[in-house]
Amino acid sequence: MNFETAFAHYQAHTATAEETALVERELEKYRLIEDYLAEQELPELPEDAAAAASAETKAVKRRLNRRTRNIVLISTAAVLAVVLLLQLVVSPLLNRRVYTDGLVDGSGYPTFDVGMSALAGLYMPLGDYYGSYAEHSGFMRDTLHLTFYDRTGSNRFHIQTQTGLSLGHVGQLNSSDLHAIGYMYSGFFYDNRNPGRNDVRSGDTGQAALDALPEYMRLTSAVSFHKVLTVDELADIMARHPDVDFLSANVWVDGAYNYDSLHCSLQHMMLAYGDDLEEDYPGMQLQEYKNLTGEDITQHFRAMVQYLADHPEVAKAGPDEPYRYKEMLLNLEEDGLEVLGLWVQGTPDQITALLDEELVRSVGNYDARIQLWT
Numbered sequence: 001m002n003f004e005t006a007f008a009h010y011q012a013h014t015a016t017a018e019e020t021a022l023v024e025r026e027l028e029k030y031r032l033i034e035d036y037l038a039e040q041e042l043p044e045l046p047e048d049a050a051a052a053a054s055a056e057t058k059a060v061k062r063r064l065n066r067r068t069r070n071i072v073l074i075s076t077a078a079v080l081a082v083v084l085l086l087q088l089v090v091s092p093l094l095n096r097r098v099y100t101d102g103l104v105d106g107s108g109y110p111t112f113d114v115g116m117s118a119l120a121g122l123y124m125p126l127g128d129y130y131g132s133y134a135e136h137s138g139f140m141r142d143t144l145h146l147t148f149y150d151r152t153g154s155n156r157f158h159i160q161t162q163t164g165l166s167l168g169h170v171g172q173l174n175s176s177d178l179h180a181i182g183y184m185y186s187g188f189f190y191d192n193r194n195p196g197r198n199d200v201r202s203g204d205t206g207q208a209a210l211d212a213l214p215e216y217m218r219l220t221s222a223v224s225f226h227k228v229l230t231v232d233e234l235a236d237i238m239a240r241h242p243d244v245d246f247l248s249a250n251v252w253v254d255g256a257y258n259y260d261s262l263h264c265s266l267q268h269m270m271l272a273y274g275d276d277l278e279e280d281y282p283g284m285q286l287q288e289y290k291n292l293t294g295e296d297i298t299q300h301f302r303a304m305v306q307y308l309a310d311h312p313e314v315a316k317a318g319p320d321e322p323y324r325y326k327e328m329l330l331n332l333e334e335d336g337l338e339v340l341g342l343w344v345q346g347t348p349d350q351i352t353a354l355l356d357e358e359l360v361r362s363v364g365n366y367d368a369r370i371q372l373w374t
Helices: 003-011 017-039 049-098 111-123 205-211 231-240 275-280 294-310 322-335 348-356
Strands: 127-138 141-150 159-166 217-230 245-252 263-265 338-346 360-372
Touching: 003 017, 111 127, 111 263, 111 294, 127 159, 205 348, 217 231, 217 348, 231 294, 231 338, 263 294, 294 322, 338 348, 348 360
Parallel strands: none
Antiparallel strands: 127 141, 141 159, 217 338, 217 360, 245 263, 245 338
């Protein structure tokens, strides 16, 4: 008897007793198998392979996106932290080593300002340093506003210039701004370097023209010599002309880069820095600038050079590399200081009186500029 035929008759309710018994026996077997399987923990059937791969890919992407986002956030925060550290902590600390409005390291004097006064004494024969202030001007950068005094009187409101300060490095001084006070002058005392200059010599018509000028006028002049002078010879000339204002001497000592631009001021510093500076660098301020001896002049020059050698962070603003100041000191002790020329101020009679000196070759008026004596 066929089960399929018996099952068809069973469903149509036409099955015989024998067919009914066969079908019910088979159904009972199925129920027993179904009950058995229901009691077992069988593994789930696998998902479709493509769907499973897609789900895994999405999960990996989510993890990568989360990691990337975290890395970007951490990196951004780290960069911002470094920037803030540089701007608010590192840069001010480094800049403070070079420039500060107050006193530093208990020295009793502002190191930057003294350095500027030293640079003016060595490279600005017609001027002097008069003060400064700092202004924040960008990321890790300050702008230093510097004021210089013009001893010729041509600039009534002083001379202004600027330089940068970033991470403890100060920029060089602007020679164009400071040209009026002799910064980086070249060739004033050498005919072969300045052939177009009309110097006044003893006994020529130029001297007569100077003598004819009224005494209420005042001249700023460059004095040239027949030979290189010693500081003692310079001091002797100064002693014989006490009414003349001796501004600065064009000097030379091995180690300097340019013999035209190096000077030694013969006037006291415009800013008074006090006894602490005088104790550390004797003679630097030239507080007593009348009746100078050769040793006084040499010591004044030595003190300014020594200060710049000790403070290279400020010396970088000048025209000579910081290491050259140490070379100058060594050669100064061995060879002394040579005097190549002289800047002076006085009335016409006082200037022409210098032509009577045996060592004086000629006098050249600074840019033919005359100022009224007031």
